[in-house]
Amino acid sequence: MKKKLGIKLMSFLVLVAIVVVWKVMVTLLKTPTHILPPPEDILFKFIELIRNSVLQKNFLATFEEIVIGFSAGAGLGIVIGYILAKVELLERALSPYILIFQTAPKISLAPLFVLWFGLGILSKVVLIALVTLFPVMINMILGVRSTEKNYYHLMRVLGARPWQVMLKLELMNSLPYLMTGLRVGLVLSITAAVIGEMMGSRAGLGFLLILGNEMYDITLLMTVILVISLLSFLLDVGMKKLQDRLLSWHESSAK
Amino acid sequence: MSEEVVRVKNVGRTFVSGGKKDRKEFTALEKVSFEVGRGEFVSLLGPSGCGKSTLLKIISGLLPATSGSVEITESVNEKVPPFGFVFQDSVLLPWRTALDNALFPFEIMGNREKSDEKHVRELFALARLVGFEESYPRQLSGGMKQRVSIVRALSYNPPILLMDEPFGALDAITRDNLNNVLLEIWESTRKTVIFVTHSISEAVYLSDRIIVMGTKPGRVLKDMKVTLPRPRNEDTKLSPEFYAYVRELREMLK
Amino acid sequence: MNKRVLITVLSILFLFLFLGIWKGYIVLNDVPPFILPPPEAVGQRFVDLIADGTFIREGWVTLYTIILGFSIGSALGFLAGYFSARSRTFEEIISPYVMVIQATPKVSLIPLFVIWFGLGMPSKLLLIVLSAFFPVMVNTILGLRSIPEDYSNLMTVLKASEGQRVLKLELPMATPLIMAGLKIAMVQSVIGAIVSEWMAGDRGLGYLLVYGSSLYDANLLMASILATTFLGLVLYWSIELVEKKLLFWHESKLAFTEGT
Numbered sequence: 218m219k220k221k222l223g224i225k226l227m228s229f230l231v232l233v234a235i236v237v238v239w240k241v242m243v244t245l246l247k248t249p250t251h252i253l254p255p256p257e258d259i260l261f262k263f264i265e266l267i268r269n270s271v272l273q274k275n276f277l278a279t280f281e282e283i284v285i286g287f288s289a290g291a292g293l294g295i296v297i298g299y300i301l302a303k304v305e306l307l308e309r310a311l312s313p314y315i316l317i318f319q320t321a322p323k324i325s326l327a328p329l330f331v332l333w334f335g336l337g338i339l340s341k342v343v344l345i346a347l348v349t350l351f352p353v354m355i356n357m358i359l360g361v362r363s364t365e366k367n368y369y370h371l372m373r374v375l376g377a378r379p380w381q382v383m384l385k386l387e388l389m390n391s392l393p394y395l396m397t398g399l400r401v402g403l404v405l406s407i408t409a410a411v412i413g414e415m416m417g418s419r420a421g422l423g424f425l426l427i428l429g430n431e432m433y434d435i436t437l438l439m440t441v442i443l444v445i446s447l448l449s450f451l452l453d454v455g456m457k458k459l460q461d462r463l464l465s466w467h468e469s470s471a472k
Numbered sequence: 473m474s475e476e477v478v479r480v481k482n483v484g485r486t487f488v489s490g491g492k493k494d495r496k497e498f499t500a501l502e503k504v505s506f507e508v509g510r511g512e513f514v515s516l517l518g519p520s521g522c523g524k525s526t527l528l529k530i531i532s533g534l535l536p537a538t539s540g541s542v543e544i545t546e547s548v549n550e551k552v553p554p555f556g557f558v559f560q561d562s563v564l565l566p567w568r569t570a571l572d573n574a575l576f577p578f579e580i581m582g583n584r585e586k587s588d589e590k591h592v593r594e595l596f597a598l599a600r601l602v603g604f605e606e607s608y609p610r611q612l613s614g615g616m617k618q619r620v621s622i623v624r625a626l627s628y629n630p631p632i633l634l635m636d637e638p639f640g641a642l643d644a645i646t647r648d649n650l651n652n653v654l655l656e657i658w659e660s661t662r663k664t665v666i667f668v669t670h671s672i673s674e675a676v677y678l679s680d681r682i683i684v685m686g687t688k689p690g691r692v693l694k695d696m697k698v699t700l701p702r703p704r705n706e707d708t709k710l711s712p713e714f715y716a717y718v719r720e721l722r723e724m725l726k
Numbered sequence: 727m728n729k730r731v732l733i734t735v736l737s738i739l740f741l742f743l744f745l746g747i748w749k750g751y752i753v754l755n756d757v758p759p760f761i762l763p764p765p766e767a768v769g770q771r772f773v774d775l776i777a778d779g780t781f782i783r784e785g786w787v788t789l790y791t792i793i794l795g796f797s798i799g800s801a802l803g804f805l806a807g808y809f810s811a812r813s814r815t816f817e818e819i820i821s822p823y824v825m826v827i828q829a830t831p832k833v834s835l836i837p838l839f840v841i842w843f844g845l846g847m848p849s850k851l852l853l854i855v856l857s858a859f860f861p862v863m864v865n866t867i868l869g870l871r872s873i874p875e876d877y878s879n880l881m882t883v884l885k886a887s888e889g890q891r892v893l894k895l896e897l898p899m900a901t902p903l904i905m906a907g908l909k910i911a912m913v914q915s916v917i918g919a920i921v922s923e924w925m926a927g928d929r930g931l932g933y934l935l936v937y938g939s940s941l942y943d944a945n946l947l948m949a950s951i952l953a954t955t956f957l958g959l960v961l962y963w964s965i966e967l968v969e970k971k972l973l974f975w976h977e978s979k980l981a982f983t984e985g986t
Contacts, residue, residue: 365561367563368563370559371557376553385580468566
């Protein structure tokens with residue numbers, strides 16, 4: 218217990234040290250604000266952005282894209298993944314394309330989507346759904362396929378119907394894999410959202426980044442980057458909590 | 473013998489592997505016949521590859537027979553199978569507690585009644601599992617998991633219990649313990665049991681009758697009655713009669 | 727035998743089906759080529775851009791940047807991971823920051839880098855180095871931590887020197903996870919390169935992408951997407967090839983954790 222507290226304290230001190238060094242450096246070297254602003258400026262900028270509700274508006278825009286895009290991608294990934302896991306012929310016939318799409322940098326499609334779907338939310342939602350789809354789908358295939366034969370035997374002995382086998386066995390059994398896929402997908406979603414917005418948009422955190430870049434506003438840039446970090450971190454932690462909760466029965470949570 | 477409830481008639485099973493050119497046939501079972509009476513404890517004993525597990529799967533309907541037939545004259549009702557099945561691995565659903573695993577059959581069959589949970593809790597007591605109802609499988613030892621699996625097979629009170637090398641993966645001490653638990657459960661429920669094993673002493677200790685099977689192809693070598701007195705306990709294993717059975721079977725399976 | 731043929735035929739059929747729907751959609755709906763050019767036009771453009779050397783030239787710029795940034799980033803990531811793993815306390819102290827940075831999309835830094843370091847190589851390189859650094863660092867730590875204690879005890883019993891311990895036990899045992907880290911790092915590096923060329927480049931495949939989109943030249947845009955896809959695949963598969971050579975002894979059954 219004591220050691221844990223010590224480590225937390227040390228972690229915090231590292232943060233304090235970084236901020237102090239930053240401040241001292243800026244003061245001593247008289248760095249111009251448009252190159253590196255002092256740390257307190259970031260805080261002031263943050264407060265200012267909240268006061269004039271610029272931050273809320275753009276944060277919500279990004280958040281909305283992620284929620285819609287991620288849900289669509291994950292939903293499709295689960296359904297398609299299940300079908301491919303059950304229809305082996307289809308999966309094997311499609312596997313070369315899945316492999317190519319899986320590894321290809323899908324974010325290069327961002328300019329095309331802006332061209333097709335405009336500067337609004339749709340172009341980002343499609344991009345986010347696409348990057349989420351693959352890790353979810355592939356983990357779903359692996360998860361369903363990992364169901365052991367003996368469990369199918371049990372279900373048959375008990376006279377289970379197909380939908381019972383799917384809901385009570387296959388879906389539950391693929392949950393550990395699925396959660397891994399969802400976590401990967403969520404991290405990729407944030408990247409895709411920021412990239413999509415940087416490529417062309419009227420709102421969102423990525424839009425603010427482009428704005429900051431064009432106005433040479435380092436303070437704005439650093440503030441927005443911090444907000445993006447925080448959003449990513451919180452989403453990842455939330456997903457991890459959900460994973461731990463849903464998988465409390467799983468061996469991986471034995472500790 | 474009491475009334476016959478399972479009749480295995482001339483059952484044969486061949487497996488085919490390979491394609492058109494390199495087609496290979498393997499005869500796992502050939503003309504296997506025997507009957508099991510109500511309340512009898514029958515073991516299928518034999519070395520690996522004699523088709524005893526295949527035979528049990530055919531009896532349960534998990535595998536079709538290539539020839540011959542299996543007749544089960546016990547029945548509960550259409551929705552409920554007349555037998556419970558205990559697999560070699562416990563096959564517990566890891567996301568359910570021990571109690572929820574034991575109640576799982578009712579959920580599949582959709583016929584759970586209020587008295588069922590009480591019945592299952594009684595079985596937990598009989599299997600010496602009280603206090604572990606809310607544990608998840610990963611928190612249970614191998615022996616405990618297998619006991620939950622037996623409770624699950626008995627939960628809906630089927631007249632027949634089919635067991636496929638249920639203690640094969642356990643260490644010797646746990647195995648002896650579970651044999652005794654199984655005997656206690658059997659004494660108090662008097663189910664018809666068909667028990668697959670490759671352990672000679674286990675078969676002698678538990679059974680009323682042993683169907684001894686041989687390999688290439690899988691077939692019945694001998695149908696042997698075990699007349700050791702019941703109830704049996706650890707002392708039974710020290711008796712000369714027990715030893716005589718073991719020796720006879722060992723000779724036969726050499 | 728028969729089944730394999732069926733699968734190959736189906737595979738090819740799917741490709742033609744896809745191209746057919748694409749073409750059919752354009753013909754039926756009269757889609758203008760600046761929105762969606764027909765497949766044969768994209769193919770033609772792709773071949774032309776290879777023939778006139780554009781893709782070779784710009785692809786080389788991107789490839790060179792990625793390889794340089796990826797090598798520096800993963801080497802630094804490996805060293806940082808190796809030394810962090812030496813001290814559990816140090817690792818625990820920095821872990822919250824590593825977690826936050828891990829989850830953050832590195833591409834959001836590119837507008838900042840452009841102001842600090844200008845357009846061109848330094849900004850691009852820095853972003854790729856950062857993209858590759860963290861996955862390799864985290865997986866190196868995980869890999870070294872995954873070594874069962876008895877293996878360490880074995881080395882102690884055999885009175886192995888520190889150097890032997892590192893070379894004969896720690897590195898080989900950590901290789902599966904380090905390779906997994908390198909694969910993630912490569913995927914991230916490719917993304918980093920493309921995005922930084924949008925924002926900070928006047929060269930490279932990423933630049934061709936924005937150039938095509940600013941001209942409303944969907945044909946150039948799609949041909950360039952094909953080129954980046956090709957580049958990404960070649961790079962990823964080379965890492966996989968190395969992995970297969972190095973890990974012939976390893977039975978890999980990890981859940982799938984990479985992606986773009």
